[in-house]
Amino acid sequence: MGKDSEPPVRAARSGRATAEQLADKQHEISVTEFFEKNKQILGFDSRAKSLLMGVKEAVDNSLDACEEAEILPDIVVKVTKVGEEEYTVSIEDNGPGIVHRAMPNVFGRLLYGSRFHAMRQSRGQQGIGISATVMYANVSTGKPAHIASRIEGEEEVAWEMDIAVDTKTNRPIVTNDRAFPWMDKAHGTLIEYTTKGRYVTGKQSIFEYLKETAIVNPHARIKFHDPDGKTWTFERATETMPPKAAEIKPHPAGMEIGDMMGYSAQSSQKTVKDFLKNDFCRMTDRLASEVCGKAGVDPKSRPQDLGREGSMKLISAIADTKIMAPPSDCLSPIGDVLIKKGLMHILDGMRPEYYATPVTRPAHAVNGNPFTVEAGIVYGGEIPSDGQVTIMRFANRVPLLYQQGADIITKAVSEFDWRRYGLEQRGGKGIPYGPAIVLVHVASTKVPFTSEGKEAIASLPEIEEEILAALRLVARNLKSHLNKMERKSKTHEKFDIVQKILPDLADKVSTQLGRPVPDLSRTITKIMNVVWIEPSKKRTEDKKGYTINYTVYNYTVRPHTFMLHMALPKDSITDSVTGSPMFDSVNDEGKTQWVVRDLEPSKSVQVSFVLEGDMADTFDPDDVYVSGINPVIVMGAEALPGDWGIKGMEITETEDVVPEDDSAEEEEKEELEEEEFEKEAKEDE
Known part of the structure; x- marks a missing residue:
């Protein structure tokens, strides 16, 4: 019995000794040491991606700093190959600079920053990005990063230093700290580091990241020197700074x-x-x-x-309580005009046929954090039509190039029924096919990323609903444009036939009968039975603006009086707009009204004006609406939308005969679609 009882006692003593040994080995792990061993969490999981991530973090910080100081950003990115899979990267900006005492911690200490607790939109929040870049460069090559910075002031000197990160203590290691005269730099910051990486081209490249950054930051000028010796410049498209985000308190809705x-x-x-x-x-x-x-x-x-x-x-x-939506001043959305401006400025080489009017949704809250969703669509031109549409994903004005399949934006685009809006979608689900680019931007005080690498947005129902609502609105704009172009094309064909065949026929008959050729204008008018609005847009001779012209033809049997409505960029309106004899009024949003009075049959009239300024090129002359006339007989304009907040001219005349070139079935289908669109719009509002 005694011998049989000894093993359990020994086992207990042995187990306690093991537990004591394990307890002695347990100690706190440095956050830097953790990320050093788990670099993939921060996005440094491949050579190509690591090179991009370093540039991304530095450029994001530069844009944030410039915007906080209300400085139009000028950023220079240079990537130089120095060895096998080894590159020297430098990013220089014209921001406010960093004070000398803060430089070591900003670049050499993880989880150190000023924005983590701030309830307002910004690109960087966690205080990890740029210091993680310095850490990875130091670990992969053994070389410290070189930092130089100067703050504004004539008496202020610039400071430079070399910084590495002590991964055991999460503290910066500073060497070569000295002041120097940076004569050609009034203020700004430079970071230069050598890192392991692989330079690639294509959809997940540094060039693509900078191009997309320029689209959603049209106020920035970005110059890129690539390893092949080529220089690319994304010029500033506007000098309008984005609205500065104000700090707010958390919103109670959706609180956990x-x-x-x-x-x-x-x-x-x-x-x-x-x-x-x-x-x-x-x-x-x-x-x-x-x-x-x-x-x-x-x-x-x-x-x-x-x-x-x-x-x-x-x-x-x-x-269970109805609480007002969170204030939007904590967010800095791009805005519909600047989204269009950025897309036009960067994608001009593709010569798109149409830029669907972008949409910015009202602010909502998820987990107490306000957010808003913006969307836009570019269609046609030289955009490839035989593949899937390109999805441009953005979070707080930052492009998301990786993990597209894990992102809520991709999920929403795939689940949206694009077939109703003119794009091919096999099986009714998945990324659609066609000559289009879909842009979605999520702006929030705290974007719910799936990881610290900030590559994909987590699937939260509140955000998905807002993305779908934004997509529905821009898709309706696209569908409306496609319908208008199709109808216009059909009428063009009919008009060409009437104008060619009837005069030839009349000429031959008159020759055979020996009689003069009759005036066919009234006959053509009766056959066409439309009011035709033909827009044009041309650059002015001094290249300072655009001349917009609308030629309005009356191809009906009686005179018409009606209104034209256009939403002009408010800052682009010139005296030629308000001084036009047909001009009626303009509101605070730039929505204008023009009166066409007593336009006789077979006659035409012109509405012409000049737009100038940064936003003049964003105006699309095809975006014109009418009131006071039956829109069915108008070609080239739609009926004034009810959500414009403007009361147009009421129809006082009897309705004209509807053109018979379209079948009744097709017209009924279009009417049902319009009713459904209007219903969806009211639900979205």
Whole structure:
């Protein structure tokens, strides 16, 4: 019995000794050491991707710094091959610069930054990107990064230093720290490092990243020197700076239990009511009382006493209470005009047929963080028509080039029914086929990325719903354009036939009968029975603007009086617009009205004006609407939309005969589609 009982005792002693040994080995892991051994989490998981990630992080920081200082960015990127899979990369900007004492921590310490706790939109938030680039360069080549920076001021000297990262302590190692005269630089920052990498071209290249960055940052000038000795310049398309994002408090909608418990535990407020009212945005005194009442929580109790149960009750009550959407000033959306400007400026070589009017959705909140979605579509021209459409994905004005399949944007584009809007989609799902580029931008105070590499946006239902709503609106614009072009093409064919055959026939008959050739204008008018609006857009001789011209023909049997409506870029409106005899009015949004009075049959009239300024080229003359006339007989313009917020001229005349070139079935189909579009638009609003 004694011998049989000894092994368990020895096993217990042995187990305790093992546990003690394991306890002695356990110690805190440096965040830098963790990321050094798990570089793929930060996006440094291949040579080609690592080279791109370094450039991306530096350019993102440069754009953020310039925008915070309200400086139009000038960024120079240079990549030089120095060895087998070894490159020297330099990024220089004209930003506000970095003070000397902050330089080591900014570039040599992970999770060190000023934006992590700020509830406002910015590209960099975690304080990892640029210091991780320095760490990877140091680990892969053993060489430190060289940093130079100068802040504004005549008496301020520039400072430069070499920085490496101590992965054991997450502290910078600084050498060669010295002041120097940077004579040709008033202010700005330069980072230069040598890293292992592989330079590639194509969809996931540095060139593509910089090109797409220029599209959604049209206020920036970016110059790129590639390893092959070529220089590419993406010129500034506008000098209009994006709106500066203001810092706000978290929004209560969509708050998670852990967040609510954390906020309540750290609150400096004395009561739950004051906590709701003062620590969150859009919570008034009335709403705070209403939420407390629905939750069954004493409004005078301490927020620190809420605990898990009280926090859950508050979250349920907030979900059951109608709270105003979060303020949009914490976000810096690109805006529909600047999206179009950026696309036109960079994609001009493809000569697209149409830029669907981009859409910026109202702000919403997910997990307490405000966000908005923007979308745009480019169609036709030299865009390849035999492959899948190109999806341009952006988050806080930053291109997302990797992990397309894991991104909520790709998922939303794939699930959207594009067949109803003129694009081919095999099986009704998946990325559509056709000559199109789809752009989607998600702007948020905290973009829910799938990883620290910031390559894909997580699948959250709230964001997906907003992406689908934005896609639906721009797809409707595209469908409307395609319908208009198809109808115009058919009428053009009919018009060409009538103008060619009838005069030839009349000439031959008159010759045989020995009679004069009759005037066929009234006959052609009766056959056509349309009011034709022909737009044109030409560069002015001084290259400072564009001359816009609308020729309006009356191919009906009686005179017409009606209005033309156009949304002009407000800053581009000149005296030639307001001084035109046919001009009627313009509102604060640049929406103009023009009156065509008593246009006689077989006659024409011209509406002509000049637009000047940065945004003049964004105006599409095909985007013209009419009121005061039956839109069915108008070719080249649509009926004035009800969501324009402008009351046009009411139809006072009897309706004209509908042209018979289209079948009744086709017209009925188009009417049903329009009704469905209008219904969807109201739901989106």
